[in-house]
Amino acid sequence: MSDARSQRPGLYYPKMRNTWWLSRPGYVRFMIREATSVFIAIFLIEFLVLVHAVAQGPDAYAAVVGRLASPGWIVFNVIALVFALYHTVTWFMLTGVVQVVRLGDQRVPPGLIVAGAFAAWVVVSLFLLYWIVVRS
């Protein structure tokens, strides 16, 4: 990676306090957005354990589902869901800014791209919900 941070003599390195991100609401939101990844990663490990249990057999599956039903895990997963949704919302908002879509020589307005992403998300989620819970 880039060596911008390696301390070379004669260069100026601003001293920032470790609580800099508390100084503005926008900075706090930024840090929350970064922290969403931790909850998502923990859920995915949890999910992997569940997949493994399904592969092991009915008893292992029932045991893992039973463990996930404990109040501690339910509380954690509700929080994780809030963070996951925060990631989804911020990611889609970002998409509108980052992703430039052109139709002919016109640029599609960012708001439309964001709306499209949300619409696609709803469709994908409902499809998966239907496919996992009802159809399969």
Place this chain on the structure above:
Amino acid sequence: MARSNEPFWWILFSGGGVVAAFLVPVHLVVFALAVPLGWVSLSHAKLAALLGQPIVRLYLFVLIALPLFHWAHRFRFLLEDLGLHGLRMPLAVLCYGSAIVGTVATLWVLLSV
């Protein structure tokens, strides 16, 4: 200019971000809340049949592994932002290394089905 490996990690980061944004909420609701709380019942036989399909295993690999690299990238800079500037290289190795370990574990689980 020296070649950087940054684009490689960046692609994994953004790919993981997209996968997490689109797919994680619905799986979290179904498997971490609805099933444990008994809102819906997914029998083992049904899930085992799903897992038996190669396309589902491929899907699960993408669903689990890519966001781990997204986590690695964000968590690394989160720690740096919290003041651990001096540990830049060890943090990178630790974070991306953990994501790689997670990916191998995912492969192992999915291939041993």
